[in-house]
Amino acid sequence: MSDSSRLKGRSGLAVAGAGLAVQNHFKSKDTKGRTASILFLALMLLALVVAISAIVAVLAWAFFEGRTRLDADLIFNGPSTVKRATAGYSVAILGTLQIIGGVIVLIIPLGVGAALYLEQFADKTKWWNRAIELNIQNLAGVPSIVFGILGLAFFVRGPFSWGLVAASGSATVALLVLPTVILASREAIKAVPPSILEGSLALGATRWQSVWLQVLPAAAPGMLTGVILAVSRAIGEAAPLLLVGALTFVTFAPSFFEGGFSALPVLIYNYAGRPQEEFQILAAAGVLLMLAVLIVINSFAIWLRARYEKSW
Amino acid sequence: MSSTVMSERSDRTRALRSDKPRYGEKVIFGFLFITAAVSVAVTTAIVIALFQPLPGLFQEISIVEFFTATEWSPGFLKPVYGVWPIVVGTLIVVITALIVAIPLGLLSAIYLSEYAPNAVRKTIKPVLEILEGIPTVATGLFAFFWLRPFLEYLTPWLPWGGLFSTGVAGIAVGLIIVPLIASVSDDAMRSVPRSLREGAYALGAGKMRVALRVVVPAAFSGIIAAFVLGASRAVGETMIVLLVAGAGSPSLNFNPFEGIQTMTAYIASRATGEIAVGSVVYDTIFAVGALLFVITLGMNMLAIRFVKRFREVYE
Amino acid sequence: MKKNIIAPVALAAAGLLLLSACAGAAEDTTEADGGLSGTVLLDGSSTVGPFAEAAAELFMDENPGVAVTVGISGTGGGFEKFCNGETDGSNASRGIKDEESALCADNGIEFGQITVANDALSVIVNQDNPLQCISVESLKALWELESSVTTWGEIPGLDSGDLASEDVVLYGPGTDSGTFDFFTDEINGESGNIRTDYNNIGEDDNQAVQGVSGSLGAMAFIPYSFYQEYSDTVKGLAIDGGAGCVDPTVENLLAGDYSPLGRGLYMFPASSALERPEVLAFYNFVIDQNESIASAAGLVALTADQKTEQLSVVAGLG
Numbered sequence: 001m002s003d004s005s006r007l008k009g010r011s012g013l014a015v016a017g018a019g020l021a022v023q024n025h026f027k028s029k030d031t032k033g034r035t036a037s038i039l040f041l042a043l044m045l046l047a048l049v050v051a052i053s054a055i056v057a058v059l060a061w062a063f064f065e066g067r068t069r070l071d072a073d074l075i076f077n078g079p080s081t082v083k084r085a086t087a088g089y090s091v092a093i094l095g096t097l098q099i100i101g102g103v104i105v106l107i108i109p110l111g112v113g114a115a116l117y118l119e120q121f122a123d124k125t126k127w128w129n130r131a132i133e134l135n136i137q138n139l140a141g142v143p144s145i146v147f148g149i150l151g152l153a154f155f156v157r158g159p160f161s162w163g164l165v166a167a168s169g170s171a172t173v174a175l176l177v178l179p180t181v182i183l184a185s186r187e188a189i190k191a192v193p194p195s196i197l198e199g200s201l202a203l204g205a206t207r208w209q210s211v212w213l214q215v216l217p218a219a220a221p222g223m224l225t226g227v228i229l230a231v232s233r234a235i236g237e238a239a240p241l242l243l244v245g246a247l248t249f250v251t252f253a254p255s256f257f258e259g260g261f262s263a264l265p266v267l268i269y270n271y272a273g274r275p276q277e278e279f280q281i282l283a284a285a286g287v288l289l290m291l292a293v294l295i296v297i298n299s300f301a302i303w304l305r306a307r308y309e310k311s312w
Numbered sequence: 313m314s315s316t317v318m319s320e321r322s323d324r325t326r327a328l329r330s331d332k333p334r335y336g337e338k339v340i341f342g343f344l345f346i347t348a349a350v351s352v353a354v355t356t357a358i359v360i361a362l363f364q365p366l367p368g369l370f371q372e373i374s375i376v377e378f379f380t381a382t383e384w385s386p387g388f389l390k391p392v393y394g395v396w397p398i399v400v401g402t403l404i405v406v407i408t409a410l411i412v413a414i415p416l417g418l419l420s421a422i423y424l425s426e427y428a429p430n431a432v433r434k435t436i437k438p439v440l441e442i443l444e445g446i447p448t449v450a451t452g453l454f455a456f457f458w459l460r461p462f463l464e465y466l467t468p469w470l471p472w473g474g475l476f477s478t479g480v481a482g483i484a485v486g487l488i489i490v491p492l493i494a495s496v497s498d499d500a501m502r503s504v505p506r507s508l509r510e511g512a513y514a515l516g517a518g519k520m521r522v523a524l525r526v527v528v529p530a531a532f533s534g535i536i537a538a539f540v541l542g543a544s545r546a547v548g549e550t551m552i553v554l555l556v557a558g559a560g561s562p563s564l565n566f567n568p569f570e571g572i573q574t575m576t577a578y579i580a581s582r583a584t585g586e587i588a589v590g591s592v593v594y595d596t597i598f599a600v601g602a603l604l605f606v607i608t609l610g611m612n613m614l615a616i617r618f619v620k621r622f623r624e625v626y627e
Numbered sequence: 628m629k630k631n632i633i634a635p636v637a638l639a640a641a642g643l644l645l646l647s648a649c650a651g652a653a654e655d656t657t658e659a660d661g662g663l664s665g666t667v668l669l670d671g672s673s674t675v676g677p678f679a680e681a682a683a684e685l686f687m688d689e690n691p692g693v694a695v696t697v698g699i700s701g702t703g704g705g706f707e708k709f710c711n712g713e714t715d716g717s718n719a720s721r722g723i724k725d726e727e728s729a730l731c732a733d734n735g736i737e738f739g740q741i742t743v744a745n746d747a748l749s750v751i752v753n754q755d756n757p758l759q760c761i762s763v764e765s766l767k768a769l770w771e772l773e774s775s776v777t778t779w780g781e782i783p784g785l786d787s788g789d790l791a792s793e794d795v796v797l798y799g800p801g802t803d804s805g806t807f808d809f810f811t812d813e814i815n816g817e818s819g820n821i822r823t824d825y826n827n828i829g830e831d832d833n834q835a836v837q838g839v840s841g842s843l844g845a846m847a848f849i850p851y852s853f854y855q856e857y858s859d860t861v862k863g864l865a866i867d868g869g870a871g872c873v874d875p876t877v878e879n880l881l882a883g884d885y886s887p888l889g890r891g892l893y894m895f896p897a898s899s900a901l902e903r904p905e906v907l908a909f910y911n912f913v914i915d916q917n918e919s920i921a922s923a924a925g926l927v928a929l930t931a932d933q934k935t936e937q938l939s940v941v942a943g944l945g
Binding site for chain 2: 018232239284
């Protein structure tokens with residue numbers, strides 16, 4: 001809501017009239033802040049411009065540095081110490097795909113389930129339900145590297161003991177983005193008007209039937225957007241993966257529970273730390289590749305949000 | 313069994329009749345509860361992973377030294393385990409980040425919430441989110457290879473030292489938390505009831521006055537929550553500081569023009585480094601990790617409290 | 628509405644999973660022509676890393692049925708995994724420490740030690756630095772823990788000429804690095820013995836080169852392989868270990884003259900792993916094809932004598 005002059009009809013007239021009356025009485029308009037207002041507007045726009053130029057600058061830098069390696073080899077060749085000029089990211093791309101596959105499989109049931117529970121089934125007066133809510137909000141703010149320590153202690157070693165494999169990386173990243181999915185799904189469920197649920201109940205359906213058949217499909221687009229955004233974040237995470245063994249040189253496609261694995265952001269970090277110039281360029285080209293993928297995914301999510309956004 | 317008229321008329325509603333006990337639903341309820349409880353399990357696991365090695369560790373090194381000494385030199389010949397140098401590193405990054413992100417974020421939020429026409433708002437919000445969505449390894453490389461030389465070129469009279477700069481790392485981290493601060497502040501401002509604005513407009517106030525004197529103060533706790541959340545995110549950032557702030561000297565250093573190691577960078581480099589796992593030096597990552605966890609937990613709870621207070625006033 | 632959205636997205640997700648599964652499967656089921664198949668898991672030093680990676684690649688070119696992975700958790704991290712039975716071989720830029728051998732013994736892991744390449748540390752300075760040579764004593768006086776040297780003129784045993792009043796700017800790796808271990812041990816007498824006010828470049832030796840080339844009074848120590856890559860950007864000092872100044876060249880390294888900063892790079896295969904034909908073949912390959920691997924990785928290969936010696940070591944282990 002930004003401008004009172006947009007009020008329609010009688011309210012608008014009333015407000016405008018009141019304003020004029022007051023101005024007339026005090027014989028002044030709020031011109032004191034005229035120049036200040038213009039400056040303020042300029043300042044705000046400047047802030048936006050700075051923020052957006054940062055995005056452009058990152059893209060421009062990556063393009064300028066990495067443009068010589070934007071070839072098919074980048075995607076289809078694996079890492080190579082020997083054949084540096086044609087080394088690529090194929091293995092890391094596959095590793096990232098596997099990790100994301102696992103992440104999706106985990107976060108959809110866990111995230112949607114938890115959101116449904118908290119919004120539709122939990123008795124909000126019970127202390128343990130409030131504790132669960134608080135807990136999720138806190139988890140959303142835990143640093144990603146702490147999740148790396150968790151992954152190392154519980155998935156690589158400890159109770160699961162999968163070792164330094166893609167599954168460990170996948171589970172670690174899934175837990176990292178889970179709170180975001182839960183929060184986004186909750187928002188999506190909250191946006192569905194209660195009348196939908198109540199109408200269904202009034203017709204004799206059970207609570208679960210109402211939720212499953214009415215509320216969930218209505219909230220689905222919002223939840224899906226949340227999942228996609230979580231996936232987009234998961235693709236870019238390097239820090240926790242460093243700790244569960246992604247910093248490995250792998251020249252073949254990883255299998256989920258065996259062998260070493262790599263991931264796109266980690267391989268970029270790996271290449272950036274090597275002396276040979278070919279690798280520095282490769283790192284920038286990798287950044288470009290990641291940004292391209294992420295822009296596609298985010299655009300898809302935005303399109304989804306816009307297309308299926310319902311006004312109730 | 314008594315049947316209502318409705319159920320006689322419609323087959324569908326007969327199928328939906330809920331007077332029979334449905335055990336399947338109880339199972340589903342249990343399943344849903346478990347999915348929610350997973351989050352509790354995750355937190356428990358984190359706490360165990362971080363705190364379990366600590367009793368053993370603090371028999372080898374002094375916990376008093378950990379919290380009071382001002383030199384952090386594990387792995388050196390005469391190691392001192394005082395955590396303050398890396399805490400200071402984190403602090404400098406966070407403060408610089410907030411100095412950058414608060415003006416940029418808040419101004420953007422005011423514009424989006426109070427000034428922007430709907431179409432503009434709908435385009436700009438997702439664009440800002442891109443800034444947040446850029447992988448931090450990319451932002452880190454950008455900041456190291458371009459931003460830092462560029463800033464040095466602009467300001468050669470500043471005492472730039474060495475290759476790393478904690479200040480530049482702070483600026484980069486600041487840039488990525490702008491969308492967070494902007495969107496939380498924007499949400500807070502948009503939740504302020506229309507009536508407050510309209511009252512002000514009715515009294516003849518201009519847009520800037522309404523935004524700055526009415527909306528922002530009204531949304532104040534929500535905005536503070538945004539700042540605290542942004543700061544918490546900055547505390548937890550790893551890749552950017554790893555690449556740009558590097559590792560500094562073991563003693564206390566407050567100079568943003570030099571490299572200083574942050575808590576997160578320490579954990580990442582120690583865990584991927586050459587020191588033997590299980591040694592005292594390696595186990596320091598758990599102590600630092602636990603400290604990090606407690607700090608971000610505290611900040612998040614603070615932010616939640618601010619949001620609650622904000623909601624209480626208006627809802 | 629709900630059906631419109633779930634179907635295409637479900638399809639996309641299924642496609643994604645299928646793609647990654649297929650990709651994984653396709654690579655796994657490659658039949659080896661040579662007959663060798665299996666896996667070799669290596670982990671350890673990031674200095675030996677490029678060598679192991681090159682070896683893995685060249686070996687897999689000839690033996691497509693074998694999957695070799697190389698981790699770079701660091702010498703210490705590598706040993707820990709190795710002694711827990713998690714890897715087949717450990718790469719190291721130093722010998723195995725007592726506590727690490729003890730851990731291996733506790734877990735029943737027997738192993739051998741092979742030297743796979745010659746390496747060294749280079750002491751680098753800015754290209755415009757007039758110095759050509761530095762003695763070990765001067766280095767120690769400059770870098771050790773108790774050092775209070777701040778300008779080039781204050782370094783004992785050195786004629787710094789024009790540079791006397793220039794501040795000394797030091798770059799070096801962090802305590803996580805094998806290079807750090809080696810330098811402090813050889814020059815300052817004990818691992819970890821180093822002054823605390825140098826610029827810590829962490830793990831990334833690139834930064835040391837960048838720092839030194841940008842600052843007249845800078846000095847750093849980096850692995851020789853890095854110096855080779857950047858020899859036209861920075862100057863490598865000759866080291867006087869008591870027998871005169873020795874330049875950092877490949878010939879001097881191989882002759883063993885570049886002391887005390889010459890070092891060997893090692894691989895430690897597990898005896899149990901060597902019973903698998905693919906693992907034995909790999910380690911034989913590493914010695915046999917040493918020159919091409921070392922040149923691909925930018926390291927200095929074994930001398931002919933070293934090669935024969937190491938081949939017999941492997942034969943003895945396998």
